[in-house]
Amino acid sequence: MATVTLISDAEATPEVRAVFDDIRATRGSDFINNFWRALAHDPALLSATWQRLKSVMGPGTLDPLTKELIYIAVSVTNGCEYCAHSHTAAARAKGMTPAQHGELLSVIGMASQTNALATALQVPVDEVFKV
Amino acid sequence: MATVTLISDAEATPEVRAVFDDIRATRGSDFINNFWRALAHDPALLSATWQRLKSVMGPGTLDPLTKELIYIAVSVTNGCEYCAHSHTAAARAKGMTPAQHGELLSVIGMASQTNALATALQVPVDEVFKV
Amino acid sequence: MATVTLISDAEATPEVRAVFDDIRATRGSDFINNFWRALAHDPALLSATWQRLKSVMGPGTLDPLTKELIYIAVSVTNGCEYCAHSHTAAARAKGMTPAQHGELLSVIGMASQTNALATALQVPVDEVFKV
Amino acid sequence: MATVTLISDAEATPEVRAVFDDIRATRGSDFINNFWRALAHDPALLSATWQRLKSVMGPGTLDPLTKELIYIAVSVTNGCEYCAHSHTAAARAKGMTPAQHGELLSVIGMASQTNALATALQVPVDEVFKV
Amino acid sequence: MATVTLISDAEATPEVRAVFDDIRATRGSDFINNFWRALAHDPALLSATWQRLKSVMGPGTLDPLTKELIYIAVSVTNGCEYCAHSHTAAARAKGMTPAQHGELLSVIGMASQTNALATALQVPVDEVFKV
Amino acid sequence: MATVTLISDAEATPEVRAVFDDIRATRGSDFINNFWRALAHDPALLSATWQRLKSVMGPGTLDPLTKELIYIAVSVTNGCEYCAHSHTAAARAKGMTPAQHGELLSVIGMASQTNALATALQVPVDEVFKV
Incomplete structure (x- = not known):
């Protein structure tokens, strides 16, 4: 509703x-x-x-499926129910395989975990990462 | 610190x-x-x-750079300063071009916006999206 | 439930x-x-x-409708389904027009997008913004 | 950086x-x-x-300061350091008084608290709130 | 679904x-x-x-119920509906009393509020808190 | 600043x-x-x-250290830098050992991961979890 x-x-x-x-x-x-x-x-x-x-989401240097996977990653992290459903469906329509879906979920889960750890530890940014 | x-x-x-x-x-x-x-x-x-x-993050059906882009998307959405820096550096090391970086940012920005709109509107999930 | x-x-x-x-x-x-x-x-x-x-939420220097709009903005960003519904209803009861609702959504969407971009880019705070 | x-x-x-x-x-x-x-x-x-x-952010049915307050609310909830600074400065430039700032913070704090409580309790949406 | x-x-x-x-x-x-x-x-x-x-979640220096309370706190803050339900049920199964549940909710609500205030104010970390 | x-x-x-x-x-x-x-x-x-x-945070059915651990869990998930620092310091002052700190981080990391997975999968709440 x-x-x-x-x-x-x-x-x-x-x-x-x-x-x-x-x-x-x-x-x-x-x-x-x-x-x-x-x-x-x-x-x-x-x-x-x-x-x-x-x-x-149109043609560019990243292919359409990669853009959808990124879209799902943001949507899941933002906790958007509608977006998780609609963009998972869109990714499948663009050819996402079950194996790719599993890897996408694995990366999202991994990133969520290390994001929390880095924030909890307040790790200072390494000098070599700075531009 | x-x-x-x-x-x-x-x-x-x-x-x-x-x-x-x-x-x-x-x-x-x-x-x-x-x-x-x-x-x-x-x-x-x-x-x-x-x-x-x-x-x-090892070999799989998604290539290493795609996994890094997904990692950045999650890290940015979670607001993790350290992770934004470290994974942007990692993506560059894996070959991310400035054009790809710009497209990544564009998709992250777009998703963030429509996530907020879908949540504000509490849009019901379309039947066709359900498995 | x-x-x-x-x-x-x-x-x-x-x-x-x-x-x-x-x-x-x-x-x-x-x-x-x-x-x-x-x-x-x-x-x-x-x-x-x-x-x-x-x-x-009582009388103050901000009018009651403005307070409800701010409440909606926080609730949507936190992804709270119940709060999005209850405070949208409350804002309507306090006089929010469809045009104001559209502008509220537009600002929420815009801010969500630029928040993500600023975080992805880790933009340093300008000196002039510091008190 | x-x-x-x-x-x-x-x-x-x-x-x-x-x-x-x-x-x-x-x-x-x-x-x-x-x-x-x-x-x-x-x-x-x-x-x-x-x-x-x-x-x-241009002219509309919501005045420019109200739009800035909504922008701050979203930015704070998203944890965007740069945006909290830049939009607080912008709100002051558009006339936000210390009293209004205090009320804005009070509403943001209140909403953050009840958002968490409603999510923890998974409160079902009241029928009267549905359009 | x-x-x-x-x-x-x-x-x-x-x-x-x-x-x-x-x-x-x-x-x-x-x-x-x-x-x-x-x-x-x-x-x-x-x-x-x-x-x-x-x-x-197995045996350690924190008891199982404490671990569940921490799990609920993270789940609620992330806005995960499924997790709020499943881990509240798990905490009850591990002995969480209604009084403990009320205190858990009170701490979650309090932290959510002060997190938002500290972010809005961009409070600098006190020297004494640094290791 | x-x-x-x-x-x-x-x-x-x-x-x-x-x-x-x-x-x-x-x-x-x-x-x-x-x-x-x-x-x-x-x-x-x-x-x-x-x-x-x-x-x-005063006396209750949850001990003061447990309340601090919950506070840290919420603060980290909300990405609050100041709060991560101040409440980690507070937890240490209340007796948190390095082993307890490690377990706290492990639970926060685990919950962050499964929260993301449950949201990505939009897992329906089991009937037995409903009160």
Whole structure:
């Protein structure tokens, strides 16, 4: 249950409709997931978020699956339930294998542990790490 | 300034020395960074952490650089100063280019933003994302 | 499903009852939300939390709606599902408009993004910012 | 010490220079704080971040000081040292009084406490809070 | 609804079965909770996590209940719903009384509040606290 | 460098002075650590925080050292540098041994890891854990 209603296609204003259309065209799918339908209460925020996401997750020097794995790592660390689900699904759609998923989880678990230890110990940054 | 002293080679117990030796052999470098010197107050914790790290970050279906990028993503989200420095340095040593660094930061920034929005909106998980 | 049962009016001890009565009188409503019913297992914690909340959220130099927006910002960043719901409802009851809600979300999203970037980059604090 | 160098005016590419110029014009000040100088290694990320920040923090239904207080609340909860400093300075520049600062801290402290309690108790969301 | 299926006893590989058997033997109970059934998709991660957990939570200089209280404190602060439930149940099984639970919550609430205040104020570490 | 100045004894108002006196009397020491000197800009917040801390950390069903260990666990997970230092020092003053410190760190590291895994996997809460 969201803190706002989910905007249906029928309720979409022309500005929202344009973003929904671009999401559909970009993804080659008619499906609009709930995140965008909740965000659609503020067309400017919806549009800015989608435009930036499309740019950031698009072609670059990191391949699309690597970007999704990084996205999952941040989402899990932030404790975002919706994001853990949606980006795990997205990573699978981009080819993440069960073995890769297991390694992703292993790195996330390892980093979470050493992050806590380094913080508890307040380890000073080594001189060689400084630029 | 750490919450414990940093264990020098001279202060290392045989058990700690064995871990330091394995770190040096594995990395092909004489350098032991401060994290391990702080952790060395508890040889069992030092050994368990290093053994697990060596295994998790070793060869697998994800390449070493991808694992470092995921490690940075978790470390940044957890706000770990030491880890942000040490793993950014490690990623560079493994070949991260400035362009890849910029894309990593862009994905981390994007995920942080949509994580917050999804949490603020308490967006319900779409049925299609459920396994 | 809470990790404790929710204390009904019939189960309330006199000390709990006194807090419930004060919540009702302060808010001009008979409704006691689940947070207080869960907290009521420890009357001292219930009382201290309510007394402090009443004082902090009461009249001051910041208006009540501004305080609720700040409360939402913290709650979202902490990933608290219950708090996101209860304080969004409270902000609406205090007059938050859809436009203000959209701007609140935009600022939360922006801050989440730049927080992550500043942490990833470990940007040193400018001298002019220091008091 | 940042994980990247800080880009001076002399090192700025034309694209970076254009953003720096707009920051100066928008703020009516020659000063460019370190955050932007660190971000300038990736001109596209620098530009996108600045453009969005300028839009989000600009005129709206929430006044500029309220937006800064919300920004501080998120930054503190995320544990961002740089952001706590820079946005506290920004709030003062926009007129935050010591009394308002004290109330901001009081709300942040209160929310942090009840967020933790609600999470520990896993309080179920009241039906009346659902839209 | 997990992001993976839960591995039943019938689906368990021999390696997973061996871990499940050790969990049962160690706990003196036939029950395997969902965490291990989700983790069982990666037998190596399952095994490493269980072996380390058994060692860390086993006999030592801190008694088992104290270790559970610390585990709850971390889990709540990380906003982990599953962990808040499972470790509160575990603490009760190890003898946590309602009064101890109330004090645990009070300390968690207090620490959350002063953590936020210290971060907002960026309080410099006192010289006497440094080792 | 704090975001506010640190209030010296000479600058303390009578209300602040009364709190400082009570801190000294309660602790049997003339030393006032920086946290209280920063908080002293808002006497009401200073007084409320100290009074609550004194009550929460005082005698109860959990011993003082256990409360400090819980406080450290929360502080580390929240990434609070000042708090990690001040409460590690406090725990030592209350008798924490190096072996106990090592076990505390081990539990914090373990919990951080399994918290991340449970969140990544979105493990559903077992029925038996529900009250």
